[in-house]
Amino acid sequence: MNPVQSDNAIKAAARASVTIGRPADxxxxxxxxxxxxxxxxxxxxxxNPLDGxxxxxxxxxxxxxxxxxxxxxxxxxxDEIRWSSLDGADVPNTGQLIFRPAPGDRGTELHxxxxxxxxxxxxxxxxxxxxxxxxxxxxxxxxxKFRALALTGEIPTTDPQPAARKGGxxx
Amino acid sequence: xxxxCWNGVNDLRVETVADPAxxxxxxVILKVRLSTTCGSDLHLIDGLIPTMREGDVLxxxxxxxxxxxxREVTKVKRGDRVVVPSFIACGQCWYCQHDLYSLCDTxxxxxxxxxxxxxxxTAGIYAYSHAFGxxxxxxxxxxxxxxxxxxxxxVPDGLADEDALFISDAAPTGFMxxxxxxxxxxxxxxxxxxxxxxxxxxxxxxxxxxxxxxAIDQYPERLAKAEAFGAIPLDFTKVDVIDALKELxxxxxxxxxxxxxxxxxxxxxxxxxxxxxxQALYMETDRGTALRQAMLAVRKGGTLSILGVxxxxxxxxxxxxxNKGVTVRTAQQHGQAYVPRLLEHALRGELTPAALATHRFSxxxxxxxxxxxxxxxxxxxxxxxAP
Numbered sequence: 320m321n322p323v324q325s326d327n328a329i330k331a332a333a334r335a336s337v338t339i340g341r342p343a344d345x346x347x348x349x350x351x352x353x354x355x356x357x358x359x360x361x362x363x364x365x366x367n368p369l370d371g372x373x374x375x376x377x378x379x380x381x382x383x384x385x386x387x388x389x390x391x392x393x394x395x396x397x398d399e400i401r402w403s404s405l406d407g408a409d410v411p412n413t414g415q416l417i418f419r420p421a422p423g424d425r426g427t428e429l430h431x432x433x434x435x436x437x438x439x440x441x442x443x444x445x446x447x448x449x450x451x452x453x454x455x456x457x458x459x460x461x462x463x464k465f466r467a468l469a470l471t472g473e474i475p476t477t478d479p480q481p482a483a484r485k486g487g488x489x490x
Numbered sequence: 491x492x493x494x495c496w497n498g499v500n501d502l503r504v505e506t507v508a509d510p511a512x513x514x515x516x517x518v519i520l521k522v523r524l525s526t527t528c529g530s531d532l533h534l535i536d537g538l539i540p541t542m543r544e545g546d547v548l549x550x551x552x553x554x555x556x557x558x559x560x561r562e563v564t565k566v567k568r569g570d571r572v573v574v575p576s577f578i579a580c581g582q583c584w585y586c587q588h589d590l591y592s593l594c595d596t597x598x599x600x601x602x603x604x605x606x607x608x609x610x611x612t613a614g615i616y617a618y619s620h621a622f623g624x625x626x627x628x629x630x631x632x633x634x635x636x637x638x639x640x641x642x643x644x645v646p647d648g649l650a651d652e653d654a655l656f657i658s659d660a661a662p663t664g665f666m667x668x669x670x671x672x673x674x675x676x677x678x679x680x681x682x683x684x685x686x687x688x689x690x691x692x693x694x695x696x697x698x699x700x701x702x703x704x705a706i707d708q709y710p711e712r713l714a715k716a717e718a719f720g721a722i723p724l725d726f727t728k729v730d731v732i733d734a735l736k737e738l739x740x741x742x743x744x745x746x747x748x749x750x751x752x753x754x755x756x757x758x759x760x761x762x763x764x765x766x767x768x769q770a771l772y773m774e775t776d777r778g779t780a781l782r783q784a785m786l787a788v789r790k791g792g793t794l795s796i797l798g799v800x801x802x803x804x805x806x807x808x809x810x811x812x813n814k815g816v817t818v819r820t821a822q823q824h825g826q827a828y829v830p831r832l833l834e835h836a837l838r839g840e841l842t843p844a845a846l847a848t849h850r851f852s853x854x855x856x857x858x859x860x861x862x863x864x865x866x867x868x869x870x871x872x873x874x875x876a877p
Contacts, residue, residue, distance in 0.1 A: 467596035484545035488508035
């Protein structure tokens with residue numbers, strides 16, 4: 320294996336884990352709810368679900384860059400959900416979410432990994448530059464939002480709120 | 491509405507901003523009745539915390555009346571007079587269910603700003619920089635309160651606004667610090683700091699059964715308040731605190747020491763903030779001294795309860811704690827765990843939080859209030875704003 324390529328491949332893969340005090344089947348149902356997907360990736364992309372298995376993604380980069388792809392679930396099992404972008408994606412990518420029981424009364428562990436294959440080669444930095452967000456943050460924040468949604472039914476926000484800027488409100 | 495806004499270092503102005511709106515179904519909007527200053531605000535104001543943004547509305551210790559409710563709010567209702575802890579907690583996550591509310595897993599909307607510093611995001615807090623969530627504060631006519639059924643506590647009739655106000659933060663923080671001491675019969679508790687939190691820690695230790703409470707500070711008017719509460723005052727500028735404590739405890743040392751001073755200048759622990767504190771060395775030295783003194787004074791096998799807000803302190807004599815077998819307890823306030831009993835204590839007159847409210851201002855005059863509070867003019871313990 321070429322060590323340089325290996326390093327770059329790791330940079331382009333983003334992983335994060337959270338533990339949520341709910342059973343796996345309930346969390347899986349919530350994850351697969353099309354409305355959920357459109358709410359938990361907002362820091363990264365607009366996700367428009369087409370049906371239970373496919374969705375359209377639009378990620379905006381700095382300086383007006385727009386990157387689109389369509390994703391499709393390729394496997395939905397009791398402990399694992401996998402999806403992949405379809406042919407023609409501006410930034411090909413795959414995702415995998417694994418559910419594992421957490422110890423004691425702690426509920427369920429969610430392990431999320433998304434791999435990006437930006438045009439021009441697999442380079443982690445390219446992902447950051449394309450989307451203006453580091454890959455790790457893309458998945459971590461999505462999992463945090465999902466955890467909040469699963470536990471409280473809402474996602475924390477301060478947008479918009481009073482502030483002495485931009486005409487009196489922070490957006 | 492009108493609100494007190496931070497516009498840069500020591501630049502506070504009351505400005506006209508948009509009214510807050512209900513953003514999530516468990517939110518309420520409060521018409522603020524009273525809101526107060528906190529020592530930890532001073533470091534935001536002094537610009538020691540880099541994730542403040544010009545225009546942020548200040549204030550995290552408050553009470554008021556509910557004027558609008560989200561569609562999923564069931565326990566509290568429009569018209570309720572309520573007090574709200576400064577940390578925002580969902581009541582549903584593992585931390586909230588274990589009474590560790592300031593560590594709530596779900597209330598921080600900007601975890602990416604905080605996680606690199608602490609390893610994990612904490613609960614969000616009102617007006618305590620964007621690294622702590624960036625929620626708009628309470629020095630305003632109205633404030634949005636998320637998770638209202640968990641975070642709004644109805645103030646019983648017969649309890650004054652001024653008493654309820656400090657049950658938002660100073661009282662639960664101080665009481666939690668005393669609770670950390672696991673006070674047993676005959677225990678002596680020493681408290682460094684006679685500001686709002688220190689005074690409430692002293693009353694908390696008394697309520698929890700301390701034999702004696704010793705209050706350490708340098709400001710006569712604050713020591714007088716501690717003495718009025720029943721504590722033994724010690725002026726650290728006039729006596730050798732370690733010697734005095736040994737004498738007061740028959741050579742044993744206090745069973746528990748509570749640090750209610752802190753090194754708040756280091757704020758959130760951001761390196762930038764710490765560097766600036768290092769430049770202002772007198773602050774670091776002064777404030778770190780209180781904690782080191784408490785570590786030296788506490789008896790062997792005793793408890794050190796840390797309430798002062800610390801950042802990165804790189805000269806911490808760990809061996810002192812290890813060799814003496816000291817138990818260290820610390821946290822930001824888990825207020826929701828304490829507010830119900832504190833309202834009861836206040837109603838019975840065992841806790842007298844209103845004594846902290848030394849100066850009262852309109853919201854329009856709040857910059858003057860902060861000036862007096864910061865410089866401890868005219869014996870100011872806390873400045874209270876009535877919008």
